[in-house]
Amino acid sequence: xxxxxxxxxxxxxxxxxxxxxxxxxxxxxxxxxxxxxxxxxxxxxxxxxxxxxxxxxxxxxxxxxxxxxxxxxxxxxxxxxxxxxxxxxxxxxxxxxxxxxxxxxxxxxxxxxxxxxxxxxxxxxxxxxxxxxxxxxxxxxxxxxxxxxxxxxxxxxxxxxxxxxxxxxxxxxxxxxxxxxxxxxxxxxxxxxxxxxxxxxxxxxxxxxxxxxxxxxxxxxxxxxxxxxxxxxxxxxxxxxxxxxxxxxxxxxxxxxxxxxxxxxxxxxxxxxxxxxxxxxxxxxxxxxxxxxxxxxxxxxxxxxxxxxxxxxxxxxxxxxxxxxxxxxxxxxxxxxxxxxxxxxxxxxxxxxxxxxxxxxxxxxxxxxxxxxxxxxxxxxxxxxxxxxxxxxxxxxxxxxxxxxxxxxxxxxxxxxxxxxxxxxxxxxxxxxxxxxxxxxxxx
Amino acid sequence: xxxxxxxxxxxxxxxxxxxxxxxxxxxxxxxxxxxxxxxxxxxxxxxxxxxxxxxxxxxxxx
Numbered sequence: 001x002x003x004x005x006x007x008x009x010x011x012x013x014x015x016x017x018x019x020x021x022x023x024x025x026x027x028x029x030x031x032x033x034x035x036x037x038x039x040x041x042x043x044x045x046x047x048x049x050x051x052x053x054x055x056x057x058x059x060x061x062x063x064x065x066x067x068x069x070x071x072x073x074x075x076x077x078x079x080x081x082x083x084x085x086x087x088x089x090x091x092x093x094x095x096x097x098x099x100x101x102x103x104x105x106x107x108x109x110x111x112x113x114x115x116x117x118x119x120x121x122x123x124x125x126x127x128x129x130x131x132x133x134x135x136x137x138x139x140x141x142x143x144x145x146x147x148x149x150x151x152x153x154x155x156x157x158x159x160x161x162x163x164x165x166x167x168x169x170x171x172x173x174x175x176x177x178x179x180x181x182x183x184x185x186x187x188x189x190x191x192x193x194x195x196x197x198x199x200x201x202x203x204x205x206x207x208x209x210x211x212x213x214x215x216x217x218x219x220x221x222x223x224x225x226x227x228x229x230x231x232x233x234x235x236x237x238x239x240x241x242x243x244x245x246x247x248x249x250x251x252x253x254x255x256x257x258x259x260x261x262x263x264x265x266x267x268x269x270x271x272x273x274x275x276x277x278x279x280x281x282x283x284x285x286x287x288x289x290x291x292x293x294x295x296x297x298x299x300x301x302x303x304x305x306x307x308x309x310x311x312x313x314x315x316x317x318x319x320x321x322x323x324x325x326x327x328x329x330x331x332x333x334x335x336x337x338x339x340x341x342x343x344x345x346x347x348x349x350x351x352x353x354x355x356x357x358x359x360x361x362x363x364x365x366x367x368x369x370x371x372x373x374x375x376x377x378x379x380x381x382x383x384x385x386x387x388x389x390x391x392x393x394x395x396x397x398x399x400x401x402x403x404x405x406x407x408x409x410x411x412x413x414x415x416x417x418x419x420x421x422x423x424x425x426x427x428x429x430x431x432x433x434x435x436x437x438x439x440x441x442x443x444x
Numbered sequence: 445x446x447x448x449x450x451x452x453x454x455x456x457x458x459x460x461x462x463x464x465x466x467x468x469x470x471x472x473x474x475x476x477x478x479x480x481x482x483x484x485x486x487x488x489x490x491x492x493x494x495x496x497x498x499x500x501x502x503x504x505x506x
Binding site for chain 2: 250322334373399
């Protein structure tokens with residue numbers, strides 16, 4: 001905090017006699033008595049009363065008038081305060097503007113709406129009009145600002161000093177263009193259609209979104225900054241840049257996953273330990289189950305893959321398997337169904353497959369055989385099938401699951417980012433018709 | 445990558461878990477492990493009764 005402000009030039013209100021400080025020096029054109037809210041012409045030696053407004057509730061600015069703070073390294077005094085209101089669907093939306101003054105740097109403004117703050121400075125150059133993404137846009141210093149909202153703003157409360165002839169009831173057409181965290185605003189006075197013979201004036205200003213905590217740090221007003229509610233037009237997205245970088249990280253991890261898959265495919269033995277052709281007739285009498293010859297599984301405890309290839313056609317078969325250790329009697333019991341149906345109705349269709357692949361987990365080394373019990377619809381023809389057993393094969397389903405799990409965080413972040421932008425544009429002229437106010441979306 | 449240390453850690457953990465799953469030969473297949481299957485199964489396969497409870501059989505077709 002810098003040293004206290006110098007004592008302001010003193011005047012007295014011609015209406016109530018209260019002291020009216022003038023901190024804006026000769027730049028002040030209008031001063032509003034904080035006691036009786038008389039709007040006075042400070043350029044007039046007799047402080048001519050321009051307007052008196054009564055009968056409405058007084059607004060206490062969050063930053064008291066006269067507060068000195070340091071913004072961008074320069075001291076500024078808060079010399080004026082106004083409330084402005086726009087009507088959207090007949091609902092009033094009010095925001096507050098603070099006039100800041102530094103005798104060497106001039107004026108700048110702080111605006112506050114629902115806890116969202118903007119640091120605003122006037123812009124001398126007029127930006128060029130263009131379009132972006134089907135929306136009206138303006139360009140200035142290489143930056144494109146997309147149109148967000150147009151409205152007629154009315155001044156509904158004034159207090160302190162202003163470098164223009166400020167009055168309650170003043171109207172201006174405002175157009176906001178955004179490139180978060182920046183907002184370029186045009187104020188056209190009088191709002192179109194201008195009265196005959198009246199020249200309209202357009203004033204551009206550039207705002208930058210700043211957190212309330214930074215305002216409190218700069219001016220140290222009493223209390224705490226009000227919490228930001230909803231998503232503001234030029235509020236920078238907390239997801240900006242993070243979504244892209246997370247997708248890049250995801251891509252890198254997927255490439256590592258792919259390489260890991262290739263590495264494991266080469267490293268795992270995938271040894272074929274058994275292969276045999278069989279046939280099965282559902283009408284054959286007697287016991288349908290049988291056992292295979294013994295095969296040896298070597299190496300560390302690993303998986304065992306059992307492949308079935310059948311010649312099923314519009315038919316199904318069910319296989320009850322037991323992989324049995326010849327020495328210990330330990331068995332792994334499971335069943336697999338193979339079904340393959342197809343037809344020509346509706347342009348041709350097919351369901352299922354005539355083969356199957358299943359992986360038995362973590363089988364220790366040893367000598368094993370399979371007990372196989374096939375089953376089919378008794379009214380169907382016989383089937384030929386081949387059983388193939390392989391040791392230590394890659395389980396590709398885990399790779400698919402890993403790939404999906406790797407994509408979950410970036411997908412989640414992308415959805416959050418889309419939700420944030422949707423909440424932003426919900427408040428604009430481009431909100432979907434019939435949409436509600438999205439102030440319930442909490443600031444992240 | 446460095447902007448997302450938690451995601452990176454999550455990814456490395458996933459890849460590590462995948463490596464362990466592949467090394468240990470894990471599988472998603474539902475199997476019943478049965479102890480002490482009698483040796484007579486080799487001679488009389490029909491005497492063995494499966495402990496596996498399968499899902500309802502598909503009887504197919506459109």
